[in-house]
Amino acid sequence: xxxxxxxxxxxxxxxxxxxxxxxxxxxxxxxxxxxxxxxxxxxxxxxxxxxxxxxxxxxxxxxxxxxxxxxxxxxxxxxxxxxxxxxxxxxxxxxxxxxxxxxxxxxxxxxxxxxxxxxxxxxxxxxxxxxxxxxxxxxxxxxxxxxxxxxxxxxxxxxxxxxxx
Numbered sequence: 001x002x003x004x005x006x007x008x009x010x011x012x013x014x015x016x017x018x019x020x021x022x023x024x025x026x027x028x029x030x031x032x033x034x035x036x037x038x039x040x041x042x043x044x045x046x047x048x049x050x051x052x053x054x055x056x057x058x059x060x061x062x063x064x065x066x067x068x069x070x071x072x073x074x075x076x077x078x079x080x081x082x083x084x085x086x087x088x089x090x091x092x093x094x095x096x097x098x099x100x101x102x103x104x105x106x107x108x109x110x111x112x113x114x115x116x117x118x119x120x121x122x123x124x125x126x127x128x129x130x131x132x133x134x135x136x137x138x139x140x141x142x143x144x145x146x147x148x149x150x151x152x153x154x155x156x157x158x159x160x161x162x163x164x165x
Contacts, residue, residue: 027060027131027133028128028133029059029133029134030133034158034161034162035057035066035134036065036066037157037158037161038055038057038066038126038136038155039055039067039068039154040068041153041158042136042150042151042153042154043055043068044154044157045149045150045153045157046070046138046147046150047070049146049150051140051142051146051147051150052073052140053069053077053081053138053139053140053147054068054069054073054077054078054080054139054140055067055068055069055081055137055151055154056078056081056082056085056136057085057134057135058082058085058134058135058137059133059134060089060132060133062086062089064082065134067081070140073140074140076139077140079139080120080122080137080139080140081137081138081139083116083118083123083137084137084138084139084147086116086118086123086137087117087118087119087137088123088124088125088135088136089125089132089134089135091125092125092132093125094121094123094125094148095118095119095121095122095123095137095144096120096121096144096145096148098111098117099121102119120144120147121144121145121147122137122138122139122141122147122148123135123136123138123148123151124136124148124151126155127162128162128163133162136151136154138151138154
């Protein structure tokens with residue numbers, strides 16, 4: 001009788017296990033090593049163009065993984081790069097595209113009022129397939145489109161490591 005009760009309890013607990021597993025998420029995230037590689041690649045790209053920038057890389061929760069500010073980059077570039085990374089992460093889109101949408105669509109014009117958002121080019125999401133695992137923000141080049149070029153070149157430089165994750 002005891003073994004029958006024990007077997008019944010065991011079967012019931014195993015049947016409930018998939019219900020618990022359905023409520024647990026499995027997410028990819030950006031490692032510190034990959035964040036450092038992205039930031040270094042962006043610095044290298046901007047440096048080759050004689051742009052003094054700051055770079056911020058955030059993980060999939062918007063938490064800063066790394067910040068690098070080049071010599072002679074303005075003090076505002078740190079906040080600019082952080083806000084661009086945050087904007088790219090939360091919209092899962094390039095900040096230049098978010099800016100363009102806000103300018104062309106009256107319904108999106110208030111995006112500029114969201115705390116932490118910066119509607120300037122220079123922020124890009126970091127994706128594995130369709131999943132956003134982080135973002136990079138670059139600020140300090142003489143134009144957001146140039147910041148974005150540095151960020152894109154950084155992503156291109158570490159694409160193999162991103163895909164391997």
